[in-house]
Amino acid sequence: MDRADIVHENFRMRAASGDLPGGADPVASLGAQDAIRLFRAQCLSRALDRTSRAMQKAGQGFYTIGSSGHEGMAAVAHALRPDDIAFLHYRDAAFQIARADQVPGQSILWDMLLSFACSSEDPVSGGRHKVLGSKALMIPPQTSTIASHLPKAVGAAYGIGLARRRPPEHRVLPEDAIAVATFGDASLNHSTAQGAINTAGWTSVQSVPLPLLLVCEDNGIGISTPTPKGWVAASMRHRPGIRYFSANALDIYETAQVAAEAARYVRCHRKPAFLHLTMVRLYGHAGADLPTTYMPAAQVEAEEANDPLLHSVRLLDAAGAMGRADALAIYDETCARVSRVAEEVVTRPHLKTAKDVMASIIPPRRLCAPSNGPSEEARQAAFGSDLKQMEQPQPMSRLINWALTDLMATHGELALMGEDVGRKGGVYGVTQRLQQRFGTDRVIDTILDEQSILGLAIGMAHNGFVPIPEIQFLAYLHNAEDQLRGEAATLPFFSQGQFTNPMVLRIAGLGYQKGFGGHFHNDNSLAVLRDIPGLIVACPSTGPDAAKMLRECVRLAREEQRVVVFVEPIALYPMRDLFEAGDNAWIGTYPAPDERIRLGEVGVHGQGRDLAILTYGNGHYLSRQAQKTLGAQGIDARVIDMRWIAPLPEKALLDAVRGCGSVLVVDECRRTGGQAEALMALIVERAELPVTRLTAEDSFIATGLAYAATMPSVDSIVAAAKEACE
Structure with missing residues (x-):
């Protein structure tokens, strides 16, 4: 028989x-x-697992990854409020079911089955995932x-605290809400978890409000790898800044009591807590996974004998809430009801086309208060003596x-965060004086952990803030790129734009x-x-373009609620001269606050028809320098600045190259995986012009005199241009 x-x-x-x-x-x-309500939630969670x-x-x-063995999470939901934002572990169906019972008008059985069937009518993901x-x-x-x-749960908790002092226009969460994140004992060992927990403790020790409840669902195993006994308690009981609570999640009464204590502590003290729940995992990890292939049969049977639903039947009977016969009747009726509803759910429609699937990649627009830029008084207060330099x-x-100063003076929901962005003003001074202008809670010096920096931003955005996080160097992004790929960019996709x-x-x-710094500080791959x-x-x-594009x-x-990456070329931060020392041809005056370059607008310099x-x-x-040299040699070229790397501004680029011979x-990025691949394809497929490319080599970057040896230079651009024209 199947273990289920x-x-x-x-x-x-x-x-x-009995x-x-x-x-x-x-x-x-x-x-x-x-x-009794919590027992019903447990039974429904179990029945849904079997039906899936x-x-x-x-x-x-x-x-079919399921929640069986974790039904005690219903008691955790009972201890919280339905407006406490909850980032859930995938075994928390009982939590969601119990929370739905707290909110009128929910059809949780129907909704969850639609998700199981990946129906396009699923109110959560629209059929994109269970x-x-x-x-x-x-x-x-x-x-x-x-x-x-x-990491984003930490950010959400910080955003709740910040919103009490500086409420954003689109605030979502109540002032006294808390953020909850649940996860397994195996996940606790992940570097992402350790980084987030460390950040939570580090923040708490500094008395920064952080109402966060971390819930570890310890079933003693991660797929097939056992967690050493006592490991979770030993590693978490004495973490600075984080209060430790523990309970036996097989007992809904004890779990409800301890979870309520933990939630009360977080809500009252605005400090993080760690709730350690011991439980069992039934059926194996997921789907066809057979636990008896990697666990002794006696151990599997012992865990099954500790079924939390059996514990709930005993406890309800002992408390005089409900007898065994009534409990069994609820279980049987729930199983039968889920089967009946599933027969209808599987007839509901599904996504069929690529357009259907992709409909929620781009989030919906939201109505914002009109913005006319900061007042003169606000600008005077923010800029001070800098105002006199703006004409230069x-x-x-x-x-x-x-x-950044103008934007932050205009929009109170903007907040900067990153390593050294505040007191130091950034490695290159780009954020100098911003912390003095707007305060330490809007210009946040973070811990040295890129995952936590991006998580802070993602979580704050859940409460209406518009974060501007900084990653100090491009190469450091790779420590945290999943926060963009797996969290930020996928959230509207899997929620149909609801989140x-x-x-x-x-x-x-x-x-x-x-x-x-070599390749850690010179990284030429996007x-x-x-x-x-x-x-x-x-x-x-260029500087003026940077200001207008940033706006x-x-x-x-x-x-438009988009996730945007603004890549700032370090080598051009201080650049003043273009053709010769002292010409000041690469610097510009500060554009008026209402000027901006729209998404997809490219820059065209020159009207040459020989070459684009x-x-x-x-x-x-470098190409502007090469353009001058080429002109002296009889080749009339125009230089087109893409500005926007993704999505590729295809129409604008095709318009910009029209009329050129080649x-x-x-x-400057590497030949493999660089922008040139897509640009070459675009020109070949749609412009019908001869096209060649000059790229960086497939190499890391060296330190010292060879810093630019693997990348395009003025001389190599001139040579490639001549060859293209010939």
């Missing part, structure tokens, strides 16, 4: 005969009606949560700083830094960003 059938038959037989597992007497934490397995065998359901989640229940959907949701040309780093986490991620990057669906990637090359990026995040040089970033700077793509 064995557990089912054992429950019916033992509940009927052969129940032993344990402590029920504590006085639940009234009779509440206890039947649906999969019939080809009517998908992804997920737990609900806008009405304040449960953002998660897919396979291996701790990746913990300035390098890119200064213009980005001023753009969003808009942000503008600033990254100092690309190459051409003279003799500094490939990891370009293939994330829905992500916008911007890359300015558009903030508008995209604020009004298609480039961006440092390539634009096209040269100059790409």
